[in-house]
Amino acid sequence: MTDPFATLGLEPRFDLDLRAAEQRHRDLSRALHPDRYTGAPAAERRLALNRAIEVNEAWRVLRDPIRRADALLARAGVETREDAAPKPSPALLMDILESREELSSAAKRRDLGKVAALGEAMRAREQRTLAAVAAGLDGAGGDAGKIRAVLPWLGELRYYRRFLDEVSTIEEDLAEAQ
């Protein structure tokens, strides 16, 4: 994968100004979008298409905190494939398991308030972990060891996200049923 920070010409850091990054994506799209090259020679059209795809992909990676962290890890040469990630702690697994049980029983009772509260709690945990990831990555000073230390947190974030996705699905289903 090409480095999304380099593609968008942005300083590589986790705590990214997303508005500025979005603006950059838009500016680059203005320069590279296929619409700009409809009258151009075929080779140039292909070239522009490839670069427009790269720019879109870079923005898609950077706007997602987990993938943004992966990109920073990749820059530092740290393996990020899911099977290479450390196993999650049993405590975390237990925790998530319990929350899921609470969620599914709240869903069965059609208790929208409880579902929302569980979502809120999980979002708060997600925020704390994101802050830790930001401090870990942006304070590492390029040290691969320190960068590698955020791997377990990224694992946690994936669990939180799956949980939150489930919350929105349930919220949607309950809202439709009403």
Next chain:
Amino acid sequence: MSLLEIFDPKARPSPIGIDLGTTNSLVARVRDGKPTVIADCNGERMVPSVVHYDARGAVVVGRSAQRLAASHPRETIVSVKRFVGRGAADPETRRLGPYEFAEPTTPEEAKSVRFKVRGRSLTPVEVSAEILKELRVSAERDLRSVGGVVITVPAYFDDAQRQATKDAGRLAGLEVLRLLNEPTAAALAYGLDQKQNGLFAVYDLGGGTFDITVLLLDSGVFQVKSTGGDSALGGDDMDRALAERLLGEMGATGHREAGSEGSPDAPRAAPVAPEVVRLALDLAREVKHRLTDAAQVEVEVPIQGSQATKLVTVTRDDFNALIAPLVERTGVACRRALRDAGVKAGDLDGVILVGGSTRVPYVREYVAKLFGKEPLGDIDPDEVVALGAAIQADILAGANDRSDEVLLLDVLPLSLGIETMGGVAEKVLPRNTTIPAGARQTFTTYADNQTGFDLHIVQGERELAADCRSLARFTLKGIPPMPAGMARLEVTFRVDADGLLGVTAREQTTGVEQKVEVKPSYGLTDEQVEDMLLAALDHGEEDLERRRLVEARVEGERVAMATRKALAADGDLLEPGEREAIEGALAALAAAIRGDRASLIQGRTEALDDATHAWAGRRMDRAVAHAIAGKRIGDVEAEVAAAKGVDQHVEEHQAGARGQDAAEIAPAIIEERR
């Protein structure tokens, strides 16, 4: 239009925009900077999307075809768009309707539904092409020379439906510049007219499709945040719901839906004649239209099996009750689109209504309630899509000064994925990804000594591949035998600005590299389309050859013009010897264009292409440097600086900015340094 323009044989081809609708189709162009709908020879702006095939083999399109629908329901195809890109077994093709379908004889044939008309078997692509031809003729009457065309499609159209629409354009003898999503086209026409910035929802309920698009308008950029919908939901369904009731009143309660399942033991009533079905559908539509202004409507229906008629009263409340379940389905899609965009209804600056079905009062009330605000009513919901298509065509043809200001950033409407172990669809590109888009995923073998991979490309949101739309299947062969899990198969998805997918796969372990490229098919191959095109021309080969020559000339001239323009703007980026090579290639091309050999023109166009390739890369680097520095093109100083490299350019700008006008510097750079 001046006389000179009319009689100039070398008149510049004008780009056009076409709204190929379920119920009506329109063609528009930009004239003096303003988009306008082109009327046909009878002064009609909307052409009913109805195609009639007469006994002598001639084709009638539009209002005259509509008049023949009642007496020739099987020979007259209405709402063909609902069949475009759909397979023979698609349930959508088997709903209340008067048509007869040809049974597919091969699995390849089953990929496209075919109408059986007077012994002929017709694909929806061919039927749609007839409508497009009719519009092309109207445009040619107005413009003399028609250039490229932008054709609109529902945002929620999948890959097969898009490909089929593009092929219909080709079959109609049009150069399709771009497929444009209908809601985006509407937003473009609306946004440029009203000069408004902000977050908008476009609620587009047409004759056969529903789209909801959330998009951000920001100084010329139309960025789609999310899109959703239902490509089988529209005004036709309202007509059908009402027609079912009218058929009941008429005592026509027999078996109507081909392929509708009932208990096999139950006695099946005789099918209702197609003429009766057509009549009921037409009456229903008329009642629907009248109920827009009236609170209740009386309609006279014939009693089946007798000469008697009966007066049926339909109130607006009756109608609302019938359509409520349909309209509620749009709400589900709207809520999901808002969530996908990460916004709430309250964040929206406005809701734009598009499509004839948004004239139904119940729909307007529903939308107002759903979004908590009155929808914007100052645009014509029937014409706005065609106007937007014309604007985009004008921009793509580069004929407009707006070309540099306006940019449409659209998204993929439905996730693209690949079937993996256990029949699960693994998403490679999720829905609402900005296009053009690309993604790469690596897969491996699950059995020892497996020498081939079966790849199944699907589109849709469902968990299982079997529940998604199947786009293509292919096998990558020739993998050297190795233990399970060792092979590495890299699959690359690429979606272009039309939303069309291309897939490449290669195995890359033992240095053996196998590459397969597929274009998803929807039942017609490129060759079949080419053959149909040939058959449609009066003098076959001869005509085609002439056409190739014209096309080669147009393309050659276009490339030469673009190259000359670039030489003037970016000549400083040429390396020694490049200018001479390019000038040489230009002269050779010009000579070929004066001749009449299409292949020579094409060859020399490619040669010019090669000569400019490396330089094009440098020019693109410059464009990127500009974008990053936030500078406008035209600043000569900056251009020279940019050519020296991005970093240096940025440095110079920052140094310059410290001394002088701070508003001049790129906001992006300031953000970055904070």
